[in-house]
Amino acid sequence: MSNENLSDVPMLQLSGIDKQFLGVPALSGVALRLRAGEIHALLGQNGAGKSTLIKVLTGVYPADGGEMRLAGQPIRPSSPLDAQRMGISTVYQEVNLCPNLSVAENIFAGRYPRRGLAQGLRIDWAAVHRGARALLARLDVDIDVTQLLSSYSVAVQQMVAIARALGLSSRVLILDEPTSSLDDEEVKSLFAVLRRLRGEGLAILFVTHFLNQVYAVSDRITVLRNGAWVGEWPTGDLGPQALISAMVGREFAAQASGHAELPPIGEAAPALLQVEGLGQRGQLQPIDLRVRAGEVLGLAGLLGSGRTELARLLFGLAKPDQGRLRIDGIVVELASPADAVKHGLALCPEERKTDGIVAELSLRENIALALQARRGVRNTLSRAEQTALAERFVKALGIKTASVDTPIGLLSGGNQQKAVLARWLAIEPRLLILDEPTRGIDVAAKQEIMEEILRLARGGTAVLFISSEMIEVVRVSHRIAVLRDRRKVGELPGGSSEDAVYELIAADA
Structure with a gap:
């Protein structure tokens, strides 16, 4: 998978990158070397610092420390547009183009070819369409560029975003979870395009959680953990077990797990x-x-x-x-x-603050929500019934609160989680x-x-x-x-x- 003719000078080099939010380190001394003609995988668990690093690199956040170099020259992007002008483009998991514009308009937005007096009177639509088709042809995509972007699949929309990056003469292409909404065949098509662009000398940073895709397409791997740089390896030198060890922060080793005493379940139970x-x-x-x-x-x-x-x-x-x-x-x-x-069935969702609690309501009201929904609007729980229900679960689950009427948004994360659990226990789920x-x-x-x-x-x-x-x-x-x-x-x-x-x-x- 490796390319032997990579330049000695990295196309992009980050060293000692620091970033803090309210005094809390999000990145500490992070390094990255991305070379021309390379697909470089950036990996790490949730909270490792990948998204923050990309935002620093593309000018969304200013770095608090460290140095960034593009083709050997110091850079400090002040905005995503500034980064684009330098030749750094990003294609996100959620394609950030305009679905109400045509494919061609998306590719050339902000830099339409013009013709006429003073080169500013009219957009040269023939040139726009011709240029869009040419850029997509580099990606082996043949579509009607005059159609709305929204009329095409997510996979095609991502190709359009990549074509736009090529039109901007990008030297660095950052792909942030580009395969999360693609099926297997669409992933294969995307990887074929990435290999072609790698062969043209583009430097590609590939952020993903899919281990098999890392080994299918990347030349080199950098791992972050807890906002810090763990290491960089040629992909062929880092096996899956070693990669997971680097991500989770410990070596594989046989150890006792302290298993809880579980009630027995008969294998024949339906x-x-x-x-x-x-x-x-x-x-x-x-x-x-x-x-x-x-x-x-x-x-x-x-x-x-x-x-x-x-x-x-x-x-x-x-x-x-x-x-x-x-x-x-x-x-x-x-x-x-x-x-x-x-x-x-009942579900305590992953995102407690956005999908679990209703922060403006009291602890009592949050706990009563599911039971009230099941009973319907014609059979409302009285305030006394809500209070009795909430107080029962406050005691049973050890929820720490001054009162069941305290707004749930004022409680600690652990007590909010117990309240969401109480909400579903109240309906006695199977x-x-x-x-x-x-x-x-x-x-x-x-x-x-x-x-x-x-x-x-x-x-x-x-x-x-x-x-x-x-x-x-x-x-x-x-x-x-x-x-x-x-x-x-x-x-x-x-x-x-x-x-x-x-x-x-x-x-x-």
Whole structure:
């Protein structure tokens, strides 16, 4: 995969890059070397500093320290437009073009060829269309450039964004999660284009969470962890296990995991929920899964593996385009979360502040939300009933608050998470989906939530437990389903080690 004729002087070199927000370091001494004719993968877990580094590089944020050089010359972009003028272009996961303009207009926006007196009277549309077709032809894309951008797929829109970068005479192309919404064939087409551009001498920085794609297309890898530079390697010199070790911050080593005492589940027990080939194009490959009453099924995988996408399908927040979902053996279609709740499902979402709590409402009102929604507008909970409900769960879950009428936005993250959990426990779900329930909360609150998961299982509630903290997954799970690159790659029995999970993630990556 490596290119031997790379320039001795990197096209882009960052050294000692620092960035702080309110005194908290986001980047500390980060380095990066990107060479012409190279595809360089930038990797790290959530919070590693990848997005912040890109924003510093493209002028969204000023660096607090360090040096940036482009083709050997010092640079300090003051804005994304300034970075573009220097030859640094970025294509984001969410294509930031104008869907209400044509393909050609998007490619040449802000720099239309003109003709007529003083070179400013009229746009030369023939030149615009001719130039757009020529740029897309370099990418092996043949489309009608006069059509609205919105009439084309995400994959084509990304090609248009790359064509725009080429039209800007970019020397550095940054691709931030470009494959997250693409299917396998679209990914192959994109990679063919990237290899062609690499051959033309473009320096490409490729940010992704998909390990198999790293090995399919990149020449070199840089890993960040907790805002710091971990290392740089030729891709062929860093195997998947070593890569994951660099990302998570420890070597693979056999160790005891301190597994919790789980209630026994008979292998012959029927599935409460079962999915067969359930998937959604561009989001999740077809997956088989089953969860039994009283079972904690761990869902393990690195960021971007498809865990949240599966949770959204199971709760009716997204609609599958293939496969079946069964509850108690009967095929059901969940058109909305309301349908999921009617069938006894509940979801504590990953993004607590945006998708979980209603910050302006009180703790009491937040806890009562799901039960009130299930009862309907004609059967409202009285204030006294809401108060009794909230006080019961404040005591049961150890929620720390001066009053159940305190605005939930004033509570700590751990207490907000317990309140979201209480909301769903109030409807006595048969299956509780927990997506990152311990993220951003203190150690004591984590322990209390983990104990509540075990209590629910002992009471017969099925739990689908999703967490980036692998030690939590292996500790409380009867079984562990392992995902990578938005597909299920295997299952492990309860009592497995963290290493066993990481090895399965890394296998054949």
